Amino acid sequence: MQFSEVIGQKTTIQRLKSLAQNNRLSHALLFLGKEGSGALPLANAFAQYLVCDQVAVRKVRQATLATPSLFGEEPSPADENVQMLPEDSCGRCPSCLKASGSVHPDIHYSYPVVALAKGDKPPISADYSSEWRSFTRQYPYANAYDWLQSIGAENRQGNITARECSEIIHKLSFKSFESGFKILIMWMPEYLGEQGNKLLKLIEEPPDDTLFFFVAEQEARILPTILSRTQLVRIPPIAPEAMEDALVNRAGVTPEKARPLAAVSEGNYREALSLLQHNDEDWQSMTREWLNAILKNGPVAVVRWVDEMSKFGREKQKQFLLYVNHLLEESIRLRIMGDAATPIPDNEVDFATRLNKLASISQQQAMIREIEQAAYLIERNAHGKMLFHALSIKIYHIIKHNSLILIA
Numbered sequence: 001m002q003f004s005e006v007i008g009q010k011t012t013i014q015r016l017k018s019l020a021q022n023n024r025l026s027h028a029l030l031f032l033g034k035e036g037s038g039a040l041p042l043a044n045a046f047a048q049y050l051v052c053d054q055v056a057v058r059k060v061r062q063a064t065l066a067t068p069s070l071f072g073e074e075p076s077p078a079d080e081n082v083q084m085l086p087e088d089s090c091g092r093c094p095s096c097l098k099a100s101g102s103v104h105p106d107i108h109y110s111y112p113v114v115a116l117a118k119g120d121k122p123p124i125s126a127d128y129s130s131e132w133r134s135f136t137r138q139y140p141y142a143n144a145y146d147w148l149q150s151i152g153a154e155n156r157q158g159n160i161t162a163r164e165c166s167e168i169i170h171k172l173s174f175k176s177f178e179s180g181f182k183i184l185i186m187w188m189p190e191y192l193g194e195q196g197n198k199l200l201k202l203i204e205e206p207p208d209d210t211l212f213f214f215v216a217e218q219e220a221r222i223l224p225t226i227l228s229r230t231q232l233v234r235i236p237p238i239a240p241e242a243m244e245d246a247l248v249n250r251a252g253v254t255p256e257k258a259r260p261l262a263a264v265s266e267g268n269y270r271e272a273l274s275l276l277q278h279n280d281e282d283w284q285s286m287t288r289e290w291l292n293a294i295l296k297n298g299p300v301a302v303v304r305w306v307d308e309m310s311k312f313g314r315e316k317q318k319q320f321l322l323y324v325n326h327l328l329e330e331s332i333r334l335r336i337m338g339d340a341a342t343p344i345p346d347n348e349v350d351f352a353t354r355l356n357k358l359a360s361i362s363q364q365q366a367m368i369r370e371i372e373q374a375a376y377l378i379e380r381n382a383h384g385k386m387l388f389h390a391l392s393i394k395i396y397h398i399i400k401h402n403s404l405i406l407i408a
Contacts, residue, residue, distance in 0.1 A: 001044045001100055001140070003088045007269055008242030009038055012235060016046050021085050026231035028203050028212040033235025035217055036268030041140045042235060043185050043213045045089070047107050048099035050211070051179035052089035095179060102133045105177040108184045110168060112144060112158030112191035114151065122161040141269040143217075144188050145379070160186070162195035169202055172210055185213045190221035203229050237267020247272060260348075264326040275319055283323040284351060290324075291358075294396050302392050310385040314378050317388075321375040328364050328371075331355040359399050366398045 003013050019025045033039035049055055089096050098104040109132060113123045125132070128151055135142070135150050148158045168184060176182045189196070203212055203226065214230055216222055238246075243262035246269060247253040253261065253276060265272035286309075293301035309317065331352040359367065374391045378384070 001041055001048060002091050002096075003045045003049065006038055006041050006045050007141075007246045008238045009042055009235065012042065012233065013045075016042075016233065017049070017085060017087075020050065025211070027206050027210060028230045029214070029233050030222075030227070030230035031213060031215045031233050031235055032219055033217065034237060034268065035143045036141050036265070036270035036272075037235045037237050038141060038269065039215045039217070039235045040136070040185075040187055043215045044099075044136075044140075047183045047185060047213065048096055048104075049089045050181050050183065051095045051099055051104060051106060052086075053093035053095050054090040055086055102136060104179070106179045106182050108168070108171050108182075110160060110164060110184060110186040112148065112160055112188050113164075114148065114153045114156045114158050122163040124161065124164045124167050126167070139270075141273070143270060144191070146270075158191055160189070160192040160196070162198065165192075165195055165198040168199060172202060172207065176209065180209055182207070182210045183213060184211070185215060187215045189214045189216050189223070189226060190218050192223060192226070194223070196223045196226055200225055200229070238269055239267070243267065243269065243272060247276070251276060263330075264322060271322070274315060275322070283320055284327075284348070286320060287324050287327060288351075290392070291395075294392050295358075295399060302389070306385055306388045306392065309388050312384075314381070314384070317384055318375050318378045321371050321378065325368050325371050325375075327351060327355060328368050332361055332364055335361065363398050367395060370394050370398070 006013065029043075031039040031043045033042075089099075091100070095104065099107055102109065109129075110125050111128075111132065113125060113128050115123050116127060131151055135147060139146060144158065148156075172182055172184060174182075186192070206212070212230070214222070214226070219227065240262045243265065244255070244258040247258040247261055248255055251273065257276075261272050261275050264275055290305055290309075293305045309320070312320070327348065330348055334349070334352050335356045355364070370391060374382075374387055377387055
């Protein structure tokens with residue numbers, strides 16, 4: 001993957017190139033970004049950049065390491081020796097072609113896996129290498145749940161095993177085959193338990209030109225012993241303009257549909273594509289029916305609405321909740337900023353205005369918190385019917401009695 005294939009993230013890309021340019025590249029980088037922000041594509045693009053035959057970063061690094069002359073002359077400052085690197089990998093040389101196909105001999109991958117069959121020895125990433133290549137080619141912005149379901153994990157918990165850690169130590173003990181660099185890209189180190197401590201010595205004292213790229217979503221779930229040994233590269237959510245452009249040019253969405261999708265997805269390209277699959281759903285009508293059932297039509301109407309919602313799959317239920325939160329956020333933005341707010345689609349302005357009459361800002365914020373929590377629980381297989389019943393009761397009390405506002 002080239003940098004040009006990464007959605008947005010121009011500032012982060014420039015920072016990475018600057019680290020390589022000025023010989024300030026740490027041997028262990030942590031690419032930390034929320035789901036759908038492009039942390040894995042960015043790590044892949046940077047790895048391809050480093051091994052590209054036309055970039056030759058390693059030669060530039062060696063050129064910048066000025067050493068004293070045998071005759072006592074002072075070395076020239078390192079910044080005077082810096083050579084300008086290309087803006088991107090060429091995408092055509094043998095190294096780029098191998099890297100883009102995830103088959104470069106000097107780029108290794110580690111990711112959460114599950115046992116192939118009950119009673120098998122602990123699995124390693126190599127057991128799923130062909131599935132990994134196919135998956136990342138098709139879904140570069142997917143999350144760990146998508147990956148584990150694609151390999152038939154179902155309800156089994158994926159992890160990065162102690163045996164995998166031993167394999168990593170073994171692989172990185174060899175010299176590089178082609179590029180001069182050896183790179184390990186570990187996706188989702190959150191799935192690495194205490195067995196990850198086996199890697200500490202290797203991370204702390206790696207062989208020459210060995211690089212670790214840890215690609216994570218939740219900093220708090222990473223082993224502190226590993227976290228403390230990495231240089232943080234924070235990946236922000238994708239900017240709305242870049243998201244719109246990607247939806248139009250990659251997903252074939254019209255500009256009119258791309259704008260609200262970019263707004264609702266909040267910098268998460270995976271979420272935007274998921275929303276696109278359900279774009280024909282009339283979420284606004286469903287929201288109107290839900291609020292009318294809660295506030296006007298009574299418990300029987302709520303039960304009827306919840307029964308209908310429970311027939312949807314978890315993904316649709318989550319999309320609905322995200323859309324409701326999007327409307328609430330638009331309402332707050334409209335209330336505070338008025339005409340200076342980011343343009344809101346015409347069909348949402350009237351609804352947002354009505355929401356502002358229905359609830360205060362503090363009530364709207366309380367509703368957003370409860371709905372976010374509900375979406376989180378949906379992802380973790382909460383019972384849909386029970387969840388929407390409980391959520392409906394909470395929304396009722398927030399609006400009617402101004403309660404639950406202080407609940408985190």
